[in-house]
Amino acid sequence: MTAWIPLWILLAVSYTAQGQESNNVDTTQAVNNTLIGENPFFSDAKVSVLNRHYYFNRDFRDGGANPSGTNQFIPINQRHGYRDEWAHGLVVDAQSGYTSGVVGLGVDAQALIGIRLDSSGAKTGTGLIPVGKDGQPSDTWSEVSGAVKAKVGETVVKYGTQMPNTPVLSVHNARLLPATSNGVSLESNDIDQLNLQAGWFTHVNAIDSTNHDDRFNTEYGLGIHAKRAGYLGATYKFTPDTQASAYYGQLKDVWHQYYLQGNHTWRLNHGQFLKVNGVGYWNRSTGQALAGDIDSRLLGANVTYGNALHSITAGYQQVFGDEPLDVVGFRTIGGNANFANAGNVAIFNEANEKSWQLRYDLNFKTLGVPGLTFTGRYIKGFDMDNRDSQNAMYRNALRGYTYKDGDSHWERDLELRYEFQHGKAKGLNLRIRQATLRGSAGYRYGNMDEIRVIVEYPWSL
Numbered sequence: 001m002t003a004w005i006p007l008w009i010l011l012a013v014s015y016t017a018q019g020q021e022s023n024n025v026d027t028t029q030a031v032n033n034t035l036i037g038e039n040p041f042f043s044d045a046k047v048s049v050l051n052r053h054y055y056f057n058r059d060f061r062d063g064g065a066n067p068s069g070t071n072q073f074i075p076i077n078q079r080h081g082y083r084d085e086w087a088h089g090l091v092v093d094a095q096s097g098y099t100s101g102v103v104g105l106g107v108d109a110q111a112l113i114g115i116r117l118d119s120s121g122a123k124t125g126t127g128l129i130p131v132g133k134d135g136q137p138s139d140t141w142s143e144v145s146g147a148v149k150a151k152v153g154e155t156v157v158k159y160g161t162q163m164p165n166t167p168v169l170s171v172h173n174a175r176l177l178p179a180t181s182n183g184v185s186l187e188s189n190d191i192d193q194l195n196l197q198a199g200w201f202t203h204v205n206a207i208d209s210t211n212h213d214d215r216f217n218t219e220y221g222l223g224i225h226a227k228r229a230g231y232l233g234a235t236y237k238f239t240p241d242t243q244a245s246a247y248y249g250q251l252k253d254v255w256h257q258y259y260l261q262g263n264h265t266w267r268l269n270h271g272q273f274l275k276v277n278g279v280g281y282w283n284r285s286t287g288q289a290l291a292g293d294i295d296s297r298l299l300g301a302n303v304t305y306g307n308a309l310h311s312i313t314a315g316y317q318q319v320f321g322d323e324p325l326d327v328v329g330f331r332t333i334g335g336n337a338n339f340a341n342a343g344n345v346a347i348f349n350e351a352n353e354k355s356w357q358l359r360y361d362l363n364f365k366t367l368g369v370p371g372l373t374f375t376g377r378y379i380k381g382f383d384m385d386n387r388d389s390q391n392a393m394y395r396n397a398l399r400g401y402t403y404k405d406g407d408s409h410w411e412r413d414l415e416l417r418y419e420f421q422h423g424k425a426k427g428l429n430l431r432i433r434q435a436t437l438r439g440s441a442g443y444r445y446g447n448m449d450e451i452r453v454i455v456e457y458p459w460s461l
Helices: 002-017 022-037 069-073 392-397
Strands: 046-060 082-095 104-118 140-152 155-162 180-188 194-205 229-239 242-251 255-267 273-285 295-306 310-320 354-363 372-382 408-419 429-439 448-460
Touching: 104 155, 155 194
Parallel strands: none
Antiparallel strands: 046 082, 046 448, 082 104, 104 140, 140 155, 155 180, 180 194, 194 229, 229 242, 242 255, 255 273, 273 295, 295 310, 310 354, 354 372, 372 408, 408 429, 429 448
16 A cells, blocks of 8 residues: 555646746655655565465365364264365565654555365365355455554564564464464564564464454464463574574463574585574463463474485474473464474374474475475374373363373375476465374374465565
């Protein structure tokens, strides 16, 4: 919308100048240059559009049934055994520059538009398309939101609709349209190599919704409505190859969350490298303890060895506590988790769970096909144990199930991605993702196979 402002100013000034002396015309031109060409509010403005084409199929194995959409109104043995949807989305992001002066002011605006291409009440539930109370998916849906911002030096304060991205509060963008959250945030880069962030958010809008008044819940899908979520944290780059982060997060009346992370990369001979990354979380219940008593920790580490052609990663992760190490959720999906062993479907965060991962990445650029990459990984979780838990909320989420000796689950993720490097299609990227999940009978996710085909074309005005 801000792009129309300079147009109306030009028309108004142009009309006023008609029939006047040439010196008035020169004055008008100077005004135009001042208002537009030399005003960073307009000259630094940018508008980007992301086209996202998304096909999602999830097949519930071993007799599993899709509980979403119209399936909820019929007997289990008559429900479809899969979810299958196809949709197109547009994310329009308009950002102004900042006004001149010690305190620069600006505005951001965003429009999210979704179009159903194929779905039904029996096949819905992928998170791509909103579903009504009658169980039927929407044909089209959209929303417009915005934020105001102020900048002093390299510090920006923003109020309005945003997409926070921190280790303790991070919206999800793994479906057609991203989740958003309303609140205030601060980010500062005034100190060299140090990034500081703080935020306090009150409402959420889920990935498959246009309702800005939803409240936070958790990745585990607990039936709570948390009214606030916030964070305070810092990341410091000691060198280009070494950095560390520390964050504090709060989900009001649910938990305090503490986060530490650090990584270092060694540059070896012949273009080889070795990277080590360590991460830790600690959740403790607070206030009204809407999710019950919580005292859980998660520690994990990844080691990656590779070169420009390919790399292999090994990871280990362990939860210490009789409740899962949960993260903030945005109603119909959990937020991003910066865990060592998070997969496409599961994040391996069950009570006392141990997990390991093997991952392989291949970049075809050195083989003569720039833009083509492949990723494959396998994650195994085991030793889940909630027998000593007294937390009724998490028990109910598992339908009262108690993990037994030998319970486990595993996930395999494959992705082939290609991005065009030249020409009019430059930036267009295609991804094919396949995931397989298998687990013991009491595990909270049923066995499933899924395919995602994602086509994205970003461009800027």
